[in-house]
Amino acid sequence: MRVDPVVIVGAGPAGIAAAVQCERLGLEPRLMDRTGVAGGLIENAACVENYPGLEPMPGPKIAERLREFLHRFGLGVERHRLIRAVARPEYFELELEEAVCRARCVVLALGTRAKKLSCPGAEALEGTRLFYEVRAVSKRRGDGDDAMVIGAGEAAFDSALSLARAGFEVSLFGRGPGPKAVGRLRDAVESHARVKTVFNASVESLELEDGRVLARFDRGEEGTSRVRADVVLASLGRHPRRAGMLVEKDRVLYEVEPDEPLGSFVVGDARHGGLGQVGIAVGDGLAAAMSAASFLRKKQNGR
Ligand SMILES: Cc1cc2nc3c(=O)[nH]c(=O)nc-3n(C[C@H](O)[C@H](O)[C@H](O)COP(=O)(O)OP(=O)(O)OC[C@H]3O[C@@H](n4cnc5c(N)ncnc54)[C@H](O)[C@@H]3O)c2cc1C
Incomplete structure (x- = not known):
């Protein structure tokens, strides 16, 4: 040979x-x-x-x-x-x-x-509602759809920006007390009208409910939050x-x-x-x- x-x-x-x-x-x-x-x-x-x-x-x-x-x-x-x-x-x-x-x-x-989400429901939704790379999500038409980004680092912030620019209404959830992304990228995301950031929110489970993803987040002393979205992008490192x-x-x-x-x-x-x-x-x-x-x-x- x-x-x-x-x-x-x-x-x-x-x-x-x-x-x-x-x-x-x-x-x-x-x-x-x-x-x-x-x-x-x-x-x-x-x-x-x-x-x-x-x-x-x-x-x-x-x-x-x-x-x-x-x-x-x-x-x-x-x-x-x-x-x-x-x-x-x-x-x-x-x-x-x-x-x-x-x-x-x-x-x-x-x-x-990509590091994968390990919460209940994640595996079942992977590839249809849950993605780990933004290019897979932005192939969908974003206009008016809700996207959830899980993660608070550079790539999560960058992806939130891509999705907002593609027309999604984006909510970004970070586990820690604040963003890990810094500088110009952080400013661009925080000033974007279509991105909302939420911290101290640790994802507990994902499930499909009436054709949308229902995510439960542990918010510490605030208890559990239930959030719905059309698509989820996890960016965990x-x-x-x-x-x-x-x-x-x-x-x-x-x-x-x-x-x-x-x-x-x-x-x-x-x-x-x-x-x-x-x-x-x-x-x-x-x-x-x-x-x-x-x-x-x-x-x-x-x-
Ligand atoms: C959201 C996001 C934003 C970013 N923004 C920036 C930025 O603004 N500036 C910047 O400098 N960098 C940025 N980066 C980082 C940059 O993309 C990476 O650092 C860079 O792509 C690394 O290049 P690489 O060639 O080492 O690996 P990769 O680009 O990951 O390429 C690896 C290749 O190997 C292939 N491969 C994997 N396993 C196998 C296998 N078993 N057999 C055959 N092929 C295989 C894959 O298909 C892939 O094509 C960003 C990354 C992300 C995710």
Whole structure:
């Protein structure tokens, strides 16, 4: 079986940056993503205003720019989900959902996965009324609908803004005494006419009642609040999809240890352990490509 020089798994900003840099260095990279589409998590951002050199723009527009960037270098994305990467003496064996491939270097740019709500009723509503990424919700027409956002961090605030701009009437519920989001984003949400924020509210249960979601919140001394909405977005933080550490339904998905000498690199949010920034992910991807090139050069020279 052919051994590819570099396989990059995950086509978010980190993987895209790694792929283009590898291509520029003549390494003929393969880029894969379980969705078959490049872009990654940034598709969810209301407005990205901190990427140096770019004017502020919505996340989906950044993702579109990243796809154009790949095309400019003649690169595409193969649709594959990585199940397992095993280090053999001379190469990595990548077990994909419906295939196997081998690579001298592997760059794991797998990003993060959402922390799930664990209250009664959550699992049953997931995917129809309860979502963990705003892009899934904003595909619905928002006009006049009520959306509930659970969470009080940067991503929760950002998502509340996206939903309000899409026409939803948004109520954001945080467990703690106040917002964790700060600065311009916090100001934008708090001054938006279609967003209401409620704190010291811990979700107890979700259920469907007359076609809408009924949520019960524990409000401490104020007792229990019952709130209804058409759709719920939970934004409770994210777990890194990190090599050797990701356990999903009691199954270890990846057996590669980060940065082991064979030529494996873990980059972007997966490496940093939670929600990061596009600029950091891109820098990581570039650095991994440079390291992969140097690793392959040394191998070729017998060192
Ligand atoms: C609401 C929101 C707003 C944000 N706003 C900003 C902002 O304003 N500015 C900013 O800099 N950053 C922002 N971010 C953060 C930014 O989106 C991330 O830091 C960035 O996308 C991380 O890039 P990444 O390539 O490491 O991972 P990701 O973008 O998460 O990409 C990982 C990719 O790996 C793929 N993948 C996962 N598992 C597998 C598998 N087993 N096999 C194959 N493929 C797999 C996924 O499909 C995905 O495409 C925001 C994030 C959110 C959620």
